[in-house]
Structures are given as C-alpha cells and as structure tokens.
Amino acid sequence: MARTWEQAWGEALYGEGGFYRRAEGPAGHFATSAQGPAADLLATTLLELARRESLTTIIDVACGRGELLSSLASQADPSIRLVGVDIVERPDRLPARVEWRRSPGGAEVPDLGSPMDALVLAHEWLDVVPCPVAQADGQGRLRTVLVGDDGAETLGDLLPGPDRDWSDKHWPGPHAPGDRVEAGRTRDAAFAALIDRVGSGLVAAVDYGHLRDSRPPLGTLVGFAAGSVCLPVPDGSCDITAHVAMDSLGADELHTQGDLLRDLGLDGTRPPLELARTDPARYLAALSSASQAAALTGSGPGGFVWALRRVR
C-alpha cells in the first residue's frame, strides 16, 4: 500500500518492529561521534560547555543506548545530573547514576519535568524525524511522494498547505522536474517541542544539515543498515534519514561542529615527536586524543551543524 513518506518512515523506524526498537540499537549499524572512539572526547567538551554556561543537568535526547552518557558518567562530577531519553526500555549496562525516560519516538518528546539549568543535547535526532518528501512534476509543481512497502515511489497530490508554505519560505523554487524537497516543518515542530519541555538552559540539536543557500536539489533521503548506505525501504530493515534544514529550526545560533568544539578547547594538534622519546606513554595518550579531536572537527563530523537555543 502506498503511503506518504512521512507516514511510512514513522512506522518503519518507531512502529512495532520498527528499526530503532531492535536490540542492537543504532550502534549496531553505524558509528557516530556519540558512540564511537571519540565519544569520551565529545563528553569532555560537553562538560566544558555545561561549565561555561553554569548548567548542572545534562539530558541526552535520542541517546541510542546511552553510550555518550556512559562516557559522561565516567567524567562528570557527581553533582551533575545525567538523563537519557530514547524509545526503548532503560539499557541494562547504563551506569546507575544515569536517569532514563522513554519516548514515543519521531517528532514527539516525553515530559522531561521542565528541568532548570539543563544542557539538552539531541545528537543525530532530527535527521530521523520523518518529514514529508515532495518532488516537482513536469510543470515544476511540488507533489507529495508516496512510497510502497518495497520502497517503490509514485507521485501523489500537490503538497498540502503547511508543507507548501514551509517550502515556499525555506526551500523556494523554481524547481526543475524531478527536483525534491524534504519539507522540514516536522523537524521545526520537534525542535520547538523539545524547547517547550525545558525550564531553563541550553538546547543543542546537532546534525548533518543544510542552509538555505545550499539546499540539495535532489534531496538526501537514504537508508543505512549494517554499516552501509542502502535504498530507503520503509519495512523496518534499515534506518531512514534525511539531512536537516538547520536554519529553519528557529535557533539562536548556528555553528559548525569544528568551530564550536575548537572554541571549547578541543585541540587536534599532534604532540611533538620528541615526547615519544622522553615519555612514550604520554606521547601515545596525546596522539590518541589528537586523532579523536581531528575526527570530531575534521571533514565529516566537523561539518555537522550545532543549532543552539537558550531557554530562560
């Protein structure tokens, strides 16, 4: 049965038997900065951000199985409250000090108790919030793309009002026949819902995204499974993701990850070779830290966009 991408995508990731309900979690299929070898260093920089902003609670929304929270728990002063939010039950191996909230998934956010002085991170969340996908027909008019359970697409009706308004404002034409638009209305609403759940602090959505002057004309919708890119088939067998229009979210500030983390003190400079001779253990530790810093700030993750919004 053909459904809109928004419907089929939501069911495929968060429905019963959905991709993100699988036991192996996201880390079983792909590496991110929050659960790979660089997670410890990302945790260090988050703690520095919390210190600079005088924030005493860190909430990781869409935290997978809590990998980044485990790194945070091993480094953070006991006075820092740590909370994880994802769609599954509390993972067994999560450190005891980490609290857990279960979420419905997609654009919905559970009650977080209006935390005060909170740093709320949503790392690679919005790209998996389903959004309508539209394609320009022979006359350049945007039509909703429908998808079958096998991934086969057809063009449906003209894109309805709210999504057309969003596209006119944030991803305007003219659109050549075949051009695509991933209408970010649902991501904007999800980010706004997250901000509403916070009493005070800083909300950071971190994702691969685009800005108005660099929208990808053919869209970015893609699948991921077992470490590889694949066709997006909405049957629960793969992740389904599309880049985020970061400048439509209503953030106070947008920064590339490279710039932000360097400002927080991350340094990818290799240690002097001389150190290898005088203190081999320190040299190896510094080299490992430099290579993780380079992984977080270099090409790829370094180009991720951090959308920051202060809640007062």
Ligand SMILES: C[S@@+](CC[C@H](N)C(=O)[O-])C[C@H]1O[C@@H](n2cnc3c(N)ncnc32)[C@H](O)[C@@H]1O
């Ligand atoms: C791409 S993974 C990112 C995981 C982790 N943040 C990282 O960067 O490694 C997306 C995660 O978002 C979770 N997710 C999606 N919608 C959510 C929601 N509304 N609330 C909480 N978690 C959500 C999924 O279950 C999945 O674990």
